[in-house]
Every structure is written in structure tokens, then in C-alpha cells.
């Protein structure tokens with residue numbers, strides 16, 4: 001039997017919500033409400049170098065002003081290290097994770113020696129140098145064996161997953177990203193491990209998030225398999241693009257949305273709803289047209305969402 005719907009919004013507190021993050025927040029909330037499920041919030045504050053003081057609290061305030069209230073107390077990833085540690089230990093014990101002593105220069109050198117010079121702009125595929133052991137180097141980071149196989153240079157099986165909006169997806173993780181980092185050289189937990197551990201720990205059945213994260217999904221499915229955790233259903237939402245067609249993000253200076261007044265909050269929700277293809281401007285049939293506050297407007301949006309994105313079964317693959 002399918003688990004009851006549990007959705008979540010998982011912002012990194014690197015700044016306040018911007019137009020793009022409101023899309024992810026609203027879409028995940030609408031999907032949960034349309035399915036009669038729970039909607040949780042998780043503050044992904046593990047990358048302490050990028051976290052901005054006060055941003056997490058600011059995001060929670062903005063969500064409240066938008067009328068998007070979580071059904072449970074938000075989780076904070078900074079308090080969950082012991083769980084990430086246990087997951088890493090399990091992967092190590094299973095021979096699926098290993099310590100890596102390579103520096104950036106060391107990786108670049110190894111790739112160059114293989115005739116694969118690295119370019120600054122492209123993410124490098126780790127050449128697997130430390131799979132056979134540290135060879136005297138001190139351990140710096142921990143990596144996942146992306147091929148699930150002990151022989152070097154082996155290409156793994158492509159990971160197939162399905163997106164409710166983008167359709168069938170696949171990625172050969174070994175070839176596309178290689179043995180990726182689970183714990184960084186600076187001691188910080190990597191997003192991939194933390195997100196997989198916490199989605200499972202919170203019982204998340206449906207992940208709804210921005211399309212910029214779609215590329216991480218195969219890595220996450222690989223980790224779910226390694227840790228014998230279920231794979232949730234995925235829906236990646238359209239991105240808000242800047243005027244120049246580039247992705248809008250906190251890094252590229254996306255400005256925080258103003259949610260201070262009910263009118264401002266309503267405008268922010270309407271902007272997000274347009275990106276999601278809801279009929280914000282033409283809707284005359286429901287309470288949406290005359291709504292003055294998020295609380296008045298949201299129920300109509302749930303109704304529209306329900307017809308646009310019929311509820312899908314959640315867990316797609318139980319170990």
C-alpha cells in the first residue's frame with residue numbers, strides 16, 4: 001500500500017526566499033494540500049560557510065506571511081550530524097564509501113595524466129584515485145563508489161527515475177559525476193547525503209523542488225539504494241529565469257521577495273503560480289479572483305493544482 005503523502009520544502013538559508021524559491025515552496029505546499037497530505041519544512045543549514053545569519057528565521061517568517069504553514073516543527077540539518085555519520089558508516093561498512101586524500105590539484109593532475117584536462121567551468125569527474133586506498137595520504141573527504149563495483153574504471157548502470165513533469169530520466173552517475181563527495185574535506189556534510197537521509201527520516205513520499213536540482217536526483221537514488229531507503233516520487237518545477245534567460249538564484253543575486261503585507265505576499269504567490277502554469281489572471285470561477293490575502297487565495301490554487309497535477313503514487317520503489 002502506498003504511504004500517506006508527506007511532502008517538504010527544504011530551503012538552504014543562504015538568503016531570504018526569492019521568486020524561484022517561492023515557486024518551490026508553493027508547488028510543494030499545493031501538491032501536499034491537493035493530496036490531503038502533510039507538508040514539512042526542513043532548514044538545510046549544513047553548509048555553514050554559505051549560511052547567512054538570520055536567514056533561516058527570515059524564511060520561516062516569510063513562509064508564514066505567505067500562508068504556507070508546516071504541519072510539524074521544522075527540522076534543522078545542523079542538528080542531524082549523528083544520522084549522517086551513521087549513514088556514512090553503513091556505506092563504508094558495505095564497501096560503498098571510501099576516504100579520499102586527493103587535493104584539487106591532485107585530481108586535476110590525475111585527470112591530465114589520463115588525457116582528460118579539466119576546465120575551470122566544468123565539474124570534474126573524480127578519477128577514482130583513492131578507491132584502492134589512501135596510499136599514505138591523510139583522509140580528507142569521503143566519497144561514494146558511483147559504480148557500485150570494486151573494479152577501477154568500471155562504468156556503472158544508468159540510474160533510471162521518473163519525473164512527474166519531465167518524464168523518464170536517466171543518468172550514468174559513474175560517467176556523469178563519478179564518485180561524489182558525501183563528507184567534504186572541510187568536515188561539512190554534503191547535500192546529497194543529508195537530503196537522502198532526511199527525506200527518508202521524515203517519511204517524505206513526494207519531493208517537489210526546482211528543476212535546477214533535477215540533475216542531483218540520480219545521485220540521490222543511488223544513495224537511497226545503498227542505504228536501503230525508499231525512493232520518493234519527484235516533481236521538478238519550472239525555473240524562474242532572469243531577464244537574460246539565465247537561472248535566477250541566490251548566487252546570481254536574486255532579490256528577496258517582499259511578503260511583509262498581505263498584498264505583497266499575495267503578489268508573490270501569484271507570481272509563483274504563473275510560473276507553475278496556474279490560471280491566476282483569468283480565474284473568475286473561484287474565490288481566487290477577489291482574494292485579498294494568501295489565506296483567501298490559497299484554497300482556489302489548491303483546486304487548480306489538483307486538476308493540473310493529479311496525485312501520483314508516492315514511494316516508487318520500496319527496498
Ligand code: GLU
Pocket residue numbers: 009010011012044195208209213
Ligand atoms: N536545500 C536545497 C536548496 O535550497 C534544496 C534541496 C531539495 O529540495 O532537495 O537548493
